[in-house]
Amino acid sequence: MADPVREETVRVGLLGCGHVGSALVRLVDEHADVIESRAGVRIEITRVAVRNLARERDVPLPASSFTHDTESVVTDPDVDVVVEVIGGIEPARSLITEALKTGKPVVTANKELLANVGKELFETAEGSGVDLLFEASVAGGIPLIRPLRESLAGDRIRRVIGIVNGTTNYILTRMTEEGSTFHDALAEAQTLGYAERDPSADIEGYDAAAKATIIASIAFGARIVAGDVYREGISEITEHDIASARDLGYVVKLLAVAEESDGDLAVRVHPSMIPLHHPLAAVRESFNALFIEADAVGELMLYGRGAGGSPTASAVLGDLIDAAKNLASGGRGATIGALTRRRVRPIDEVESQFYLLMEVADRPGVLAKIADQFGRHGVSIKSMQQRGIGDDARLIFVTHRAREADLRATVHALRDVDVVHRVGSVIRVLGDEE
Ligand SMILES: NC(=O)c1ccc[n+]([C@@H]2O[C@H](COP(=O)([O-])OP(=O)(O)OC[C@H]3O[C@@H](n4cnc5c(N)ncnc54)[C@H](OP(=O)(O)O)[C@@H]3O)[C@@H](O)[C@H]2O)c1
Numbered sequence: 001m002a003d004p005v006r007e008e009t010v011r012v013g014l015l016g017c018g019h020v021g022s023a024l025v026r027l028v029d030e031h032a033d034v035i036e037s038r039a040g041v042r043i044e045i046t047r048v049a050v051r052n053l054a055r056e057r058d059v060p061l062p063a064s065s066f067t068h069d070t071e072s073v074v075t076d077p078d079v080d081v082v083v084e085v086i087g088g089i090e091p092a093r094s095l096i097t098e099a100l101k102t103g104k105p106v107v108t109a110n111k112e113l114l115a116n117v118g119k120e121l122f123e124t125a126e127g128s129g130v131d132l133l134f135e136a137s138v139a140g141g142i143p144l145i146r147p148l149r150e151s152l153a154g155d156r157i158r159r160v161i162g163i164v165n166g167t168t169n170y171i172l173t174r175m176t177e178e179g180s181t182f183h184d185a186l187a188e189a190q191t192l193g194y195a196e197r198d199p200s201a202d203i204e205g206y207d208a209a210a211k212a213t214i215i216a217s218i219a220f221g222a223r224i225v226a227g228d229v230y231r232e233g234i235s236e237i238t239e240h241d242i243a244s245a246r247d248l249g250y251v252v253k254l255l256a257v258a259e260e261s262d263g264d265l266a267v268r269v270h271p272s273m274i275p276l277h278h279p280l281a282a283v284r285e286s287f288n289a290l291f292i293e294a295d296a297v298g299e300l301m302l303y304g305r306g307a308g309g310s311p312t313a314s315a316v317l318g319d320l321i322d323a324a325k326n327l328a329s330g331g332r333g334a335t336i337g338a339l340t341r342r343r344v345r346p347i348d349e350v351e352s353q354f355y356l357l358m359e360v361a362d363r364p365g366v367l368a369k370i371a372d373q374f375g376r377h378g379v380s381i382k383s384m385q386q387r388g389i390g391d392d393a394r395l396i397f398v399t400h401r402a403r404e405a406d407l408r409a410t411v412h413a414l415r416d417v418d419v420v421h422r423v424g425s426v427i428r429v430l431g432d433e434e
Contacts, residue, residue, distance in 0.1 A: 008040070008041050008042065008324075008328040009041070009042040009043075009044055010041050010042070010043055010044070010080050010081055010323075010324035010327055010328065011044050011045075011046045011078055011079055011080045011081070012028075012043060012044065012045045012046065012079065012080070012081050012082075012083055012320065013046065013047045013048075013049075013073040013074060013076060013079035013081070013082045013083070013099075013104075014045050014047070014048045014049070014073070014083050014085070015049050015070055015073060015074075015082065015083065015084045015085065015086050015092070015095055016049070016050065016084065016085040016086035016087070017048050017050050017057055017059065017066075017085075018085065018087075018309075019308075019309035019312070020085040020109055020136070020309050020312045020313050020316060021048070021083075021085040021313075022057055022058060022059050022309065023309035023310045023312070023313035024045075024083065024085070024313040024316050024317060024320075025045055025048075025059040025060065025061055026058075026059060026060065026313075027310070027313050027314065027317050028043050028045055028317065028320075029060045031317075035317075035321060039321045039324065039325055040325070040328070041321065041324040041325055041328050043320060043321070043324055045061065045065070046065065046076075046078055046079060047065055047067065047072075047073045047076055047078070047079055048061065048065050048066050048067070048073070049066075049067055049068065049069065049070040049072075049073045049086075050066055050067075050068060051068060052068075053066055053067075053068055070086075070091055070095055071095065071098070074095050074098050074099045074102075074104070075098070075102070079104065080104065080105075080324075080327055081104060081105050081106070081107065081320065081323050081324060081327065082095070082096070082099040082104050082105070082106045082107070083106075083107045083108070083316060083320060084096055084106060084107070084108040084109075084110060085108070085109050085110075085316065086110075087109075087110055087112065088110070088112060088113070089112065089113055089116060089117065092108070092110055092113050093113060093117055093121070096108060096113075096121055096132070097120075097121065097124055100121070100124045100125050100128050100130055100132060101124060101128055102128075103128055103129075103130055104130065105130045105131035105132070105133070105323040105326065105327060106125070106130075106131070106132050106133070106323075107131075107133045107134070107136075107316055107319040107320050107323055108132070108133075108134050108136075108137065109134070109136035109137055109312055109315070109316055110134075110137060111137040111138060111207070111210040111211050111214060112210055114134055114137055114210075114213075114214050115209075115210035115211075115213040115214060115225075115226045116210075116225075116226055118213075118214070118217065119223055119225070119339065122336050122339070126336075129332065130332070131322070131323045131326055131332055131333050132336075133319035133320075133322060133323055133333065134214070134319070135315040135316070135318055135319045136312045136313075136315035136316045136319070137211070137214055138162075138164065138211045138214050138215055139162065139164050139211065139288045139290060139302075139304075139306040140288065140304075140305055140306040140307045140308060140311045140312040140315060141304050141305045141306070141308070141310075141311025141312060141314045141315050142288055142289075142290065142302050142303070142304040142305070142306060142315075143302065143315065143318070144215070144290050144302055145214075145218055146318075147292075147302065148160075148215075148218045148219050148292075149218050149336070152292070152294055152297065154296075155294040155295060155296045155297055156294060156295040156296070157219045157220065157260070157292060157293070157294045158259065158260055158293045158294060158295065159257065159258070159259035159260070159292075159293045160215050160216075160219050160256075160257070160258045160259075160290060160291070160292050160293075161255055161256070161257050161280065161290070161291045161293075161430070162208075162211070162212070162215060162255065162256040162257075162288070162289070162290045162291070163253055163254065163255065163256075163280060163283050163287075163288050163289050163290075163306075164207075164208050164211045164212070164215075164256050164288055164290070164306060165202055165205075165207050165208045165211075165254060165288075165306070166194065166285075166286030166287065166288060166305075166306050166307050167189055167194050167195045167196075167199065167202035167203070167207075167286065168202055168203060168205075168208070168233070168234050168254040169253065169254065169283065169284070169285065169286060169287065169288070170185075170189050170192075170194045170195075170285055170286045171185040171186055171189050171195070171203070171234065172185075172234060172237070172242075172251075172252055172253060172254065172271075173284045173285050174188060174189075175237070175239060175242045175252075176242050176246070176251055176252070177284075179239060179242075179243075180239070181238075181239050182234070182235065182237060182238065182239075186199060186203065194286055200233075203233050203234055203235050204231070204233035204235065205231045205232055205233040205234070205254065205269040205270070206231065206233075208231075208254060208256045208269040209226065209229045209231040209256070209269045210226065211256060212229050212256035212257070212258055212267050212268070212269050213225065213226050213228070213229055213267070215256065215258050215290075216228075216229075216258035216265060216267040217336075217339060218336070219258055219292075220258070220260060220265055220342065221338075221339060221340060222265055222339055222340055222341070222342040223339040223340065223341050223342075224265070224267055224342075224344065228267055228344040229267045229268060229269060230267070230268040230269070230270070230347040230350075231268070231269045231270070232269065232270035232271065233254070233271075234252075234254050234271050236425065237252060237271055237425070237427075238424075238425065240357065240424070240425075241355075241357065241424075241425045241427060244355070244357060244385075244396050245273045245355070245427075247385070248273070248355070248383075248385075248396070248398065249275060249276050250273035250274060250275055250276065250281075250355075250429065251273070251274060251276055251281045252271055252272070252273055252274075252427065253271070253272060253274055253280060253281070253283070254269065254270070254271050254272075255269070255270065255271070255272045255274070255280075255430070256268075256269045257269075257272075261345070263343070264342070264343045264344065264345040265342050265343070265344050265345065266344065266345040266347075266350050267344060268347060268350065270428060271427055271428075272427065272428045272429065272430045273355055273427055273428070273429045273430065274429075274430045275430070275431070275432070278291075278430065279291060279299075279301050280301075283303065286305075286306070286307070287303065287304065287305065287306065288303070288304065288305070288306025288307075289301055289302060289303040289304075290302045290303075347404050348403065348404050348405035348408070349403060349404070349405070350403070350404050351401045351402060351403055351404075352401065352402070352404070352428040352429065352430075352431075353382065353398060353399055353400060353401055353402070353428070353429040353430075353431040353433055354379075354397075354398070354399045354402065354407050354426060354427070354428055354429060355396070355397070355398050355425070355426070355427045355428075355429050356396070356397045356399070356411070356423065356424075356425070356426050357394065357395070357396050357423075357424040357425045358370075358394070358395050358397075358414065358420055358421075358422060358423045358424060359389070359392050359393070359394055359395075359420075359421045359422040359424065360392065360393055360395055360419050360420050360421060361391070361392060361393075361419040361421065362388060362391060362392055362393040363419070365419075366393070366419045367384075367395075369417055369419055370395070370414065370417065370419075370420065373410055373413045373414050373417060374397075374399070374410055376410075376413070377406045377407075377409045377410040377413065378402070378403075378406050379399050379400075379402040379406050379407055379410045380399060380400040380402070381397055381398075381399055381400070382397075382398045382399055382400045383397070383398045384396065384397050384398075392421060398429060398431075400433060401431075401433045407426070411423055411426060
């Protein structure tokens with residue numbers, strides 16, 4: 001006969017009750033029976049800290065649970081586990097540190113915090129022997145952290161490629177499917193609430209870069225900080241690039257790439273052209289996906305909602321149940337382990353295929369002059385297309401794999417060639433030479 005399920009009540013102090021926090025409160029309420037029967041613990045949200053006590057909140061909790069004194073929630077002896085869904089660096093950092101130091105496990109969804117001061121927080125958690133869980137910090141509702149650090153712990157991960165920002169994926173989908181300009185697609189995303197009024201964190205790739213930092217740290221057990229990640233956003237992508245990509249059999253996506261190559265790591269966020277047959281090409285609208293390449297498992301893809309209160313709360317609740325079970329059993333979950341310092345390859349040394357668009361004079365001898373510049377800098381051309389535009393021609397090149405520094409030098413030199421009127425977009429290609 002199976003052991004009777006041991007039921008314990010684990011009391012939760014919730015820091016923040018916005019999109020994610022309020023969805024978590026509702027989820028805990030709606031799924032209480034399932035949680036209790038499956039996990040053998042009862043989860044009770046006892047204290048909630050918010051900024052504005054007067055705000056109406058659609059959550060099944062009495063008004064007496066709320067306070068704006070965040071510290072009192074962390075230090076309350078009736079709080080066993082702390083969930084941080086405030087966001088930003090402070091006061092989240094101090095509150096989490098205090099909770100960990102007093103032996104309380106913490107669950108957080110805060111990518112910005114982990115990308116910037118994750119090392120310090122993990123050391124504090126390690127020192128106190130308590131869980132610091134953060135599944136929701138990357139790709140919202142998609143389970144990624146646990147698969148990387150537990151399910152794939154015995155494999156050797158070579159590369160993780162992610163579409164980890166729903167706003168930019170939505171904008172690029174509209175540009176691809178409707179032929180919209182970047183500005184029209186952004187305006188539509190703002191109207192629908194997918195993009196903030198100040199969209200720079202998303203469109204310039206900062207949000208994706210913070211997530212890339214966490215992905216690389218977990219996938220490679222390395223100490224990666226925000227400054228290690230090369231970043232480019234999508235604001236320079238034009239409708240012409242999108243149309244050329246389609247003609248060439250590609251689609252443009254903002255990718256976060258973390259890879260190991262010859263003992264070094266490379267971590268970067270930038271727009272890429274990916275072949276239409278690649279599984280990531282099918283990730284549309286505001287969906288996210290992670291494509292993992294590892295020695296034993298081969299290729300693996302995780303797909304789902306990377307943001308939104310409810311999907312993110314689902315990931316937070318998974319962590320919360322883990323922390324609660326560990327607390328009830330006196331154990332701990334998988335730890336992040338010792339993060340080693342690894343060389344992170346500067347972007348100049350990274351190799352990719354490239355797409356280049358340029359406008360040139362449409363007359364004999366032009367191609368030879370241009371090809372000469374590619375050759376001088378050791379960049380080999382894979383394919384070229386030409387289209388007439390009045391007295392000019394638009395040339396589209398796709399290169400073989402080349403170092404970023406060499407490609408940059410080629411572009412620099414091309415700008416000085418008299419027949420070259422404009423070097424337009426330069427976009428990396430996730431090609432068939434990987
Ligand atoms: N939303 C998503 O789709 C999503 C996805 C993945 C990860 N995340 C992460 O989840 C976290 C929360 O995001 P969210 O969208 O839920 O944010 P949000 O809607 O802005 O909610 C933030 C909450 O924190 C409270 N708060 C802010 N500063 C505070 C302070 N100094 N003291 C006490 N309370 C404070 C706010 O109080 P008031 O309600 O009184 O203003 C609000 O309840 C962030 O780290 C975010 O990056 C969010």
